[in-house]
Amino acid sequence: MIHAHNLSKEYSDLRRGKLVALASVNFSAEAGEIFGLLGPNGAGKTTALRIISTVLRPTGGTVTVNGYDVVTQPSEVRHQIGFVSANTGVYDRMTAWEEVEYFGRLYGIVQPRLRARMEYLFDRLQMNDIRDLLGAKMSTGMKQKVSIARALVHDPPVLIFDEATSGLDVLVARALLQTVAELRQYGKCIVFSTHIMREAEKLCDHIAIVHRGHILTSGRLDELREVHGEQDLEELFFRLISEHDAAHRRPVLI
Amino acid sequence: MKWSNVKLIFLREVRDQLRDRRTLFMIAVLPVVLYPLLGMSMFQVAQFVREQPTKVLVVGRWRLPNSPELFENGRFSARWFGDQAASELLAVEFVSERDLAPDEERDADRWRSAIDLGRCDAVLYVPPDFGERLEELRIAVRDIRPEDSEAARDIQVPAPQVFYSTATEKSQLAMRRVGQAVSRWSEEVGRENLALGHLPQNSAEPFKVSEHDTATTGHRDAALWSKVLPFMLLIWALTGAFYPAIDLCAGEKERGTLETLLSSPAERIEIVWGKLLTVMLFSTATAVLNLVSLGATGAIVLRQLPRLGPPPALAPLWLLIALVPVAALFSALCLAIAAFARSTKEGQYYLMPLVLVTLPLVMIPMAPGGELTLGNSLIPVTGIVLLLRAMLEGNYAQALLYGPPVGLVTLGCCLLAIRWAVDQFNSEGVLFRESERFDLRLWLRQLLHDRESTPTVAGAVFCGVLILMLRFFMGFALPQPDTFFDLARVTLVSQLAVVATPALLMTIMLSRSPTKTLLLCPPVAGSLMAALVSLPAAVLLAAAVYPTLSWLGVIVQQLYPLSPQLKELLTRIFHERPELWKTLLIMAVVPAVCEELAFRGFILSGLRRMGHKWRAIIVSSLFFAVTHLIFQQSILTFLVGIVIGYVAVQSGSLLPCVLYHITHNSITILMSNVQSATLREHPVLRLLVRELPDEGGLVCTWSAVAVGGIVAIAILLWFRRLPSAMSPEEALQEAIAQHAEHAPTYP
Known part of the structure; x- marks a missing residue:
């Protein structure tokens, strides 16, 4: 479904000059599995996901989503994905229903199919009580529900969750993780970025630990435990990051 | 580009803006309230100015002749004003003879300080011998004979003086009132003298130039309206584009909704067009509502001004036609600038320079030489104002002649501005610009360390601007050439120091391959014949x-x-x-x-x-x-x-x-x-x-x-057939364009 090959991204920063956000990373995510990008803040997770969703353009390497190239076929790629991020907001002056409908129509879904799909999503995500609520009056949890409904409205084969539980209370975060797990059952390819070990441990089929633009290790959780001889994911995470920083004494700018 | 997506984005943005109280206030409430309030204030101020009492200090009343009387009952006589009420607005305080020291009466400082200290608003000073000299003149007029000498005829009357201050409106008002009264009184003295000399009343002023205004009332009104209406149209079209553009771009960035929209199937050009049409709509609506409100208020005010009639009947039509390109141009410019801003506050900073650039272009036609010529019609914005003026004045033949160049220039500017706005939305650096603290040392170090084989776009633009500025300042630093040898010297210096040196230095500093950057290689790589x-x-x-x-x-x-x-x-x-x-x-x-x-x-x-x-x-x-x-x-x-x-x-x-x-x-x-x-x-x-x-x-x-x-x-x-080498960025754009041609369509 998603294949990144030698994916690189460099930024130019007025203060620090050129920054390497991603340094030739390779990963793949398949249908019916959750691929976790696990890394501290500033590791390059959001950059990778923004490239997959065609919002950013890579400076090197290739990424294909369901066979479409993110650079040369961005329009096709955008039809394949649904994007949920803690950074994205909802429109303050639109109701939940209007917002999901707007994106559904942008995806080219016509009535009455769109209405049926929205009814299903609003039931499924328990959003009927906020149907006519303006974005400005929604809580963080409500906004996140709208974001998920917005990403699912066109029933894409690929879903991207970027730090989606960030800022949510325990109950809402738990509900969101349940939704993600259920989406896997529908055969979706899910990329889930987080810096919370427990979430990755519970949810992800495949995990890639990202740090300073590099993938330090990747594989199924049991494989990682076996290869690195470490049962606790958190301990494994700290060990890999420490080893990487020790090996690269000259700090890599990210 | 899918117009269905453009329409969808446009309708959403319009609904969003209509739910925004600030926008509604700007486009609907402000115009409706502003002009009636301004009109009322204008009336009140005018009324206040008309009815404001002023005070004048009169020095030397005892030197005035008894007839005709300048003062009556301690005030200026009402006959010098036309009505009693106007006379009463000018209070008079007389300085008596005993309060005046003989050597002080010519002291202007004393009157100045009286005005500055607020004791009075003006001082009327009647000089010594004024009454006597005036009397001598009367007698001379009555008794003069042809054989009398020139000296007997030449009687000089010393002029009364009015002291006032242009620093205060009240003092100027007092000056106008005193001036009017004294002037009419002087005319009356003159008429009495003519009567004494048995001369006809028109002897002093035997005839008056008769003025004939060939302009009809309609033409005169059109000339005035043609100056006011285009100005109002442009200013409000710009203001109306200003706030929605900031909200639709910088506001979306602030709220975090732009990234979602960018990851949706809508292409960047569709997003820009959707937003552009929204900004255009609000720009147009603001201008129209302001003009309507101005017209309604004006209709009431104009009843008070009999000399000014309503605008030409076709004015609304011409204004609406002109409004479309004007709104398109300003909307695209505002959108491109607003896209660059990280926040609404920053957007307001960036859009202010646009206003400063536009204002002179709107003001050029107001200047005396600002006429619709081919040259002027090619100046953006100015051309539209002049064309609109010609239409409002009824010069249709002239408007028809210069309409095409104005239209072409405006269309070109619109397309360029739209292109710029699309580029802004395609630029990652613009869309995801974050607040950065600038560190010159680190920046320079990185600039030198990370240079590539050819310079960056920013480097190229910087070089161009640097050369332009150096040439501009060198024009002041070097003496203006007067001979060919001077010109040769200036040319040599400016070409070597100002044009070539910055480019060469920047090539060495900002690129890894001077040969590739400066194209210092044989032409047409790979073909000797083509090269030759x-x-x-x-x-x-x-x-x-x-x-x-x-x-x-x-x-x-x-x-x-x-x-x-x-x-x-x-x-x-x-x-x-x-x-x-x-x-x-x-x-x-x-x-x-x-x-x-x-x-x-x-x-x-x-x-x-x-x-x-x-x-x-x-x-x-x-x-x-x-x-x-x-x-x-x-x-x-x-x-x-x-x-x-x-x-x-x-x-x-x-x-x-x-x-x-x-x-x-x-x-x-x-x-x-x-x-x-x-x-x-x-x-x-x-x-x-x-x-x-x-x-x-x-x-x-x-x-x-x-x-x-x-x-x-x-x-x-x-040359077109030569196998030219593309830059990596050009190759990428071509690949995207090729894929776009074969892209599948989605329901």
């Missing part, structure tokens, strides 16, 4: 394009004539020249090498990293044109820059460009060397050039233009 042909082809191309340029030069001269001072200076400079080879070396070879290194070398190489070769050629040509500083020259230089830029891109070498440039400059110098006598002696030369009948000077013949045009097209087609 490209050099004479460039020379021939310059010669073939020149006849067309010579005619364009004539047209530019007619549109924008050189000032007489500049003409005289150029004639003086080129009057005495050294040998031809020296002239060619200094005026053709040196500029060709230096300017090509800078504009087709460093700047074009950097700009090509935008990914669009034509855009790079046009922008580099703009820099090339603007640095020539003389506007008339810049227009032609821009066109030459585009041709040489194309040659540079297609050949991949600077050598054909330098040869083209040398050839072009050399032909210009040789043409200016040809005298009328030479032309008469050489019939072959007459096939190529001829003298201009009115202006003097030479221009190529039409046959030369036709032959040159055909040859130029043939050579350009040959």
Whole structure:
């Protein structure tokens, strides 16, 4: 479904000059599995996901989503994905229903199919009580529900969750993780970025630990435990990051 | 581009804006409330000014004659004002004779301080002997005989003086009232004197010039409205575009909704068009509502002003027609600028310069010389204002004549502004710009460390701006050339120090490969034959394009004539020249090498990293044109820059460009060397050039233009077939374009 090959991204920063956000990373995510990008803040997770969703353009390497190239076929790629991020907001002056409908129509879904799909999503995500609520009056949890409904409205084969539980209370975060797990059952390819070990441990089929633009290790959780001889994911995470920083004494700018 | 997506985005944005109280206030509430409030305030202020009492100190009342009486009952007589109420608004305080020291009465400082301290608003000072001299005059008028001497006739009456202060409105009002009363009183004295001398009343002023205004009331009103309405239209169209543009771009960034929209299937161009149409709608609505409100308020105010009638009946139609391109232009500009801002606050900072640039363009037509000519019609915004003015004044023939150029210029500006807005939405650096603390040392270190084989777009733009600024300031630093030798010295210094040196230094500092950056390689890599042909082809191309340029030069001269001072200076400079080879070396070879290194070398190489070769050629040509500083020259230089830029891109070498440039400059110098006598002696030369009948000077013949045009097209087609090397960014854009052609469609 998603294949990144030698994916690189460099930024130019007025203060620090050129920054390497991603340094030739390779990963793949398949249908019916959750691929976790696990890394501290500033590791390059959001950059990778923004490239997959065609919002950013890579400076090197290739990424294909369901066979479409993110650079040369961005329009096709955008039809394949649904994007949920803690950074994205909802429109303050639109109701939940209007917002999901707007994106559904942008995806080219016509009535009455769109209405049926929205009814299903609003039931499924328990959003009927906020149907006519303006974005400005929604809580963080409500906004996140709208974001998920917005990403699912066109029933894409690929879903991207970027730090989606960030800022949510325990109950809402738990509900969101349940939704993600259920989406896997529908055969979706899910990329889930987080810096919370427990979430990755519970949810992800495949995990890639990202740090300073590099993938330090990747594989199924049991494989990682076996290869690195470490049962606790958190301990494994700290060990890999420490080893990487020790090996690269000259700090890599990210 | 899918128009269904554009419509969807447009409708969402409109609904969003209509739910925003700030926008509604700006477009609907403010216009409805503003003008009635302004009108009411104006009336009240006028009323206040009319009814404001003032006080005058009168010094020397005892020196006034008893008849006619200037004062009655301790006030100015009502007959000098026309009504009692006006007289009562001017309170009078008389300074008695005993309060006046003999040596103080001429002391202006005393009256000034009385006004400054607020004791009075004005002082009327009647000089000593005023009454006596006036009486002497009366007697002389009555008794004078033809045989009396000139001295007996020459009786000078000392003038009364009014002291007042222009620093306060109240003092000026008092001055106007005193002036009116004294003036009418003086006229009455004159009339009495004429009666005493048994002279007709019209002896002093035997006739008055009779004025006849040929303008009809309608024309007079149209002339006034044609100044007010276009100004209001443009200002409100700009203001109406201002706030929605900030909210739709910077506001979306702040709220975090832009990223979601960018990851949706809507293309960037669709997003821009959707937002642009929204901003246009609100810009139009703001302008219309303001004009309607202004009209309604004006209709009430105008009843109080009998001299001013309503605007022409067709005014709403012309204003609406003009509003569409005006709103489109301002909306696109506001959108592009607002897209750059990180927050709404920052957006307001960025849009202020737009207002400062637009205001002078709106004000130019208000100046006395601001008429609709071909030259003025080509100035963006100014052309629209002038065209609208002509329509409102009923000069339809003139408007029809200059409508096409105004329309073309406005359309061109609109397209450029829209293109700019789309580019802003395509730029990651713009969309995801974060707040950065600037560290010069680290930045410079990174700049040198991370340089690539060719400079960045920012580096190229910086080089262009630097050259432009250096040339501008060098114009002040170096003495203005008076002779050809001065000009040669200035040219050498400016070309070497201002054009070539920055480009070479920046090439060394900001690029890894000077050879690639400055195109210092043989032309047409991989084909020796094509390389050899490209050099004479460039020379021939310059010669073939020149006849067309010579005619364009004539047209530019007619549109924008050189000032007489500049003409005289150029004639003086080129009057005495050294040998031809020296002239060619200094005026053709040196500029060709230096300017090509800078504009087709460093700047074009950097700009090509935008990914669009034509855009790079046009922008580099703009820099090339603007640095020539003389506007008339810049227009032609821009066109030459585009041709040489194309040659540079297609050949991949600077050598054909330098040869083209040398050839072009050399032909210009040789043409200016040809005298009328030479032309008469050489019939072959007459096939190529001829003298201009009115202006003097030479221009190529039409046959030369036709032959040159055909040859130029043939050579350009040959250059087009060359296997030109694309920059990585251009290759990427081409790949995207190719995929877009074969993209599947989604339901």
